[in-house]
Structure formats: structure tokens, C-alpha cells
Amino acid sequence: MNKYEPVIGLEVHIELSTRSKMFCQCSSDYFGKEPNTHTCPICLGLPGAMPKANSQAIEYTHMLGLALNCQIPLSSKFDRKNYFYPDLAKGFQISQYDLPFSQNGFLEIQIASEHTSGVSKDAARHTPEVGQARTKKIGITRAHLEEDTGKLNHATIDGRGVSLIDFNRSGVPLVEVVSEPEMNSSEEAKAYAQKLQQIVRYLKISDVDMEKGSMRIEPNVSLRKKGEKSLPNYKVELKNINSFRFAQAAIEYEIKRQAEILDSGKIPVQETRGWNEFKNQTVSQRSKEAAHDYRYFPEPDLPPFEFNKNYFVKLKKSIPELPDEKFKRFQDEYKLPPYEIEILTRGQKVANDFEEAVKIGNPLGVTPRQISIVMINKKPDMGPASIIKGIVSSLTIIKVATAEELHEIITEILAKHQKAVEDYKSGKENALSFLIGQVMRKAGSKLDVNSVKSMLQEKLRE
Ligand SMILES: [Zn+2]
Numbered sequence: 001m002n003k004y005e006p007v008i009g010l011e012v013h014i015e016l017s018t019r020s021k022m023f024c025q026c027s028s029d030y031f032g033k034e035p036n037t038h039t040c041p042i043c044l045g046l047p048g049a050m051p052k053a054n055s056q057a058i059e060y061t062h063m064l065g066l067a068l069n070c071q072i073p074l075s076s077k078f079d080r081k082n083y084f085y086p087d088l089a090k091g092f093q094i095s096q097y098d099l100p101f102s103q104n105g106f107l108e109i110q111i112a113s114e115h116t117s118g119v120s121k122d123a124a125r126h127t128p129e130v131g132q133a134r135t136k137k138i139g140i141t142r143a144h145l146e147e148d149t150g151k152l153n154h155a156t157i158d159g160r161g162v163s164l165i166d167f168n169r170s171g172v173p174l175v176e177v178v179s180e181p182e183m184n185s186s187e188e189a190k191a192y193a194q195k196l197q198q199i200v201r202y203l204k205i206s207d208v209d210m211e212k213g214s215m216r217i218e219p220n221v222s223l224r225k226k227g228e229k230s231l232p233n234y235k236v237e238l239k240n241i242n243s244f245r246f247a248q249a250a251i252e253y254e255i256k257r258q259a260e261i262l263d264s265g266k267i268p269v270q271e272t273r274g275w276n277e278f279k280n281q282t283v284s285q286r287s288k289e290a291a292h293d294y295r296y297f298p299e300p301d302l303p304p305f306e307f308n309k310n311y312f313v314k315l316k317k318s319i320p321e322l323p324d325e326k327f328k329r330f331q332d333e334y335k336l337p338p339y340e341i342e343i344l345t346r347g348q349k350v351a352n353d354f355e356e357a358v359k360i361g362n363p364l365g366v367t368p369r370q371i372s373i374v375m376i377n378k379k380p381d382m383g384p385a386s387i388i389k390g391i392v393s394s395l396t397i398i399k400v401a402t403a404e405e406l407h408e409i410i411t412e413i414l415a416k417h418q419k420a421v422e423d424y425k426s427g428k429e430n431a432l433s434f435l436i437g438q439v440m441r442k443a444g445s446k447l448d449v450n451s452v453k454s455m456l457q458e459k460l461r462e
Pocket of ligand 1 (some may be wrong): 025
């Protein structure tokens with residue numbers, strides 16, 4: 001196994017959350033809707049229907065391109081990709097060939113130091129000791145815009161196997177993000193896909209929900225001998241993967257399978273394989289002898305685009321602070337450990353709540369670290385106000401735990417733990433220790449155990 005180095009690239013399809021479809025006015029909110037209710041002559045591909053490009057979808061694609069550090073050409077166009085499949089009524093898909101909306105970008109992933117095995121990097125990332133994580137740049141070949149296809153549903157009706165077609169998805173705007181084959185392990189591929197998902201969520205251009213199919217991952221995997229730099233002369237594409245876990249499992253399975261074939265002196269077949277989650281293995285779907293001939297040509301029904309610089313200036317302003325920038329700023333401003341920042345910046349809501357809590361807490365003497373710890377260990381989704389209230393009240397009790405306060409706490413604890421009180425009164429000494437513990441915890445443990453014990457006993461005699 002260790003003779004080989006995996007070479008992995010990823011194609012990721014992302015459905016954009018525009019209100020209407022890519023080339024018609026039908027609603028693109030199709031998930032879970034009655035089949036064939038979100039259709040019109042354009043997205044059904046009827047002869048003579050004229051497409052009109054959705055400018056919001058183009059803006060979203062450009063935003064993603066900018067967020068992925070891509071070059072954005074000022075001129076672009078759509079092309080026809082010709083092929084026949086039942087889920088594609090027109091016999092061609094409108095896509096982009098040689099002038100995509102964005103190309104030559106990159107994104108950065110954090111990976112654990114190189115030669116550790118892949119067993120528990122996820123766990124390792126969340127422990128404070130991990131300082132050896134390093135950043136790796138993964139090249140983005142292109143991010144282009146196309147239309148989604150319809151969906152085939154295979155069913156049995158009157159004992160016969162049939163395929164039903166639902167065109168609700170047909171024509172939904174779809175961005176395809178193609179990476180360079182620069183990942184060398186399943187962990188790196190997973191980190192790349194998760195980072196891409198996080199960036200798209202920050203941009204709010206898709207819900208990138210893998211279960212619903214609004215984000216779909218297709219890894220391509222091959223192996224080369226360690227130390228070699230050129231690309232292997234074959235690759236295997238993996239399809240039908242609907243979770244990060246399956247993506248990682250499918251890649252792992254392929255690495256082993258291909259290593260065995262190479263060990264036997266053969267070369268793995270260039271093909272597309274699907275992931276069977278029940279058998280936990282990849283299965284051959286179709287072999288691909290050569291590149292498809294899609295006979296691409298410029299889409300005659302849509303004029304080419306010329307974008308001006310002002311448009312991009314405006315668009316850049318609409319891009320929010322992205323995960324990497326936020327991470328860096330949290331490091332500089334709040335001096336938190338990286339594993340805490342990683343959790344706090346996973347989504348914008350938690351990050352915003354944290355910063356809001358810092359603002360409220362600052363004049364009360366609550367530090368960012370105290371807030372971070374509460375949010376990470378307890379409830380990241382509790383509101384800033386209740387986080388601060390919780391921290392402030394626990395600080396107050398520690399400071400002013402007088403006899404009076406203690407009385408109050410004890411009364412509260414006794415009322416709350418009636419069962420323990422009864423147990424104690426019926427002779428179970430253990431119940432007293434339990435109640436002492438509860439009081440100490442509530443009071444912030446800065447109390448003398450013996451005085452708590454005697455005060456408790458006194459109260460219990462009442
Ligand atoms: Zn339509």
C-alpha cells in the first residue's frame with residue numbers, strides 16, 4: 001500500500017438557490033414537490049422555446065469564482081453539450097466549454113501534519129494540542145454554470161420495472177467546480193469538499209445540502225508510485241455519493257482496490273464507479289474508453305456576455321468576510337486557540353453570536369475566552385444575551401457568596417431535589433453528599449465544604 005500515492009481531484013456540483021430556474025421563470029424550489037409541476041416549454045425542451053439567462057445565477061457564480069480566488073474573464077458564453085439521456089429532454093445541456101465564468105483559482109485546506117495515519121484526524125483537530133496542522137492550497141481549474149437535468153425515478157408498477165421522469169429539477173442553475181488533481185488522501189478530499197461547502201454557505205448562494213442533492217461530489221481517483229510527479233495514465237470517477245463520510249469511504253475503498261490491481265501488474269480500467277453504501281464498496285457503472293465527444297458549440301439562442309469592471313467592483317463589495325479571513329481576525333482580535341476558532345467560525349450565525357456576546361460582555365468584565373468556552377462546551381446556538389447572563393451570574397455568585405447567598409442557594413437546591421431530601425430523611429447518608437455537590441457546583445465551588453455541610457444539615461432539620 002505504501003508504495004503508492006493517491007492522486008485525487010474533485011468535481012462538485014452545486015445547485016444555486018435562485019428563485020427561478022436558469023433559463024425560464026419556473027420556480028427552482030423543487031425539492032419534495034409533486035413531480036412535473038415546476039415545468040414550462042423551456043425547461044421541458046420543447047421545440048421553439050427560447051431560453052433567457054438568469055442574471056442572479058450568473059452573479060452567484062461570479063461571487064463563488066471571486067471567493068475561490070479565480071480569474072474572471074470579462075467575456076464569456078454558454079455552449080451546447082450534446083448527448084442523449086432520458087433525463088435531458090432537449091438532447092443537449094446548456095453548459096460552458098472554453099469560456100467559463102471563472103477559472104484558475106484555489107482554496108486552502110487545513111491538514112494534520114503529513115505522515116500521521118488517517119485514523120482520527122477529525123478528533124485530533126478538536127484537541128488543543130494540535131499545533132502541527134498545516135495549510136495546503138488546492139487549485140481550482142474552473143467554476144462554470146450550467147443547467148441541472150431532470151430526475152429518473154425507478155419504480156415497479158403492476159409488477160413491471162419502470163422509469164419515471166420528473167422534470168422539476170430540469171433547468172435549475174448548477175455550478176460545477178472542478179479542482180486540480182492535487183489531493184493525496186481521502187482526508188484532504190473531505191477537507192476540500194467541506195471547505196467549499198462552508199464558503200458557499202457564507203456566500204448564501206446555495207443550501208449545499210448533500211442529502212437533498214443540492215451539493216454533489218464526484219471524486220476521481222488514481223494511484224502513482226511514491227516519488228513520481230506525473231499523473232497516472234488512467235483515472236476512476238466515483239458517483240452517487242451523498243455524504244462526506246461516503247465520499248471518504250469510497251475513496252479509501254478505491255485506493256485499496258487500485259493498489260491490488262497495480263500490485264498484480266495490471267492497470268485499473270478507466271471507468272465510472274458508483275458507491276454502494278450497503279455493501280460498502282464501489283461498483284462499476286460504465287467504462288470510459290476515451291473522452292466523450294459532446295460536439296460542443298456556442299449556444300445559438302443566448303448571446304455571449306461582456307462584463308464591465310464596475311459590475312465586478314460592486315459584486316466584490318457584496319461578498320461577506322469569508323471563513324479564512326474570519327479565522328485570522330478571530331485569532332488576532334480574540335487570541336483564542338485555533339480549535340475554538342475553528343468551531344466558532346464554521347457558520348456565520350455562531351460567529352456573529354460570539355461577537356455580539358463579546359460586545360455585551362466586555363463592559364461587564366467577561367472575556368472573549370469565557371464566552372468561547374461556554375459556547376463551545378454548552379450550547380453554541382444559545383443567544384448572546386443568555387450566554388452573558390449565565391457567565392455574569394456565575395461570576396457574581398463566586399464573588400459574593402455570603403451566608404445569605406448560601407442560604408438562598410441551599411433553599412433552591414433542596415426545592416429542586418426533593419427526592420434526595422426524602423432519601424436523606426429516610427436515613428440515606430449518600431443523599432447528603434449529593435446535595436453538598438449540587439450546592440458547591442451552583443456556588444462555583446469557592447466555598448468551605450464543612451460550612452456547606454453544616455448549613456445543609458441545619459436546613460434539612462427544619
Ligand atoms: Zn420552466
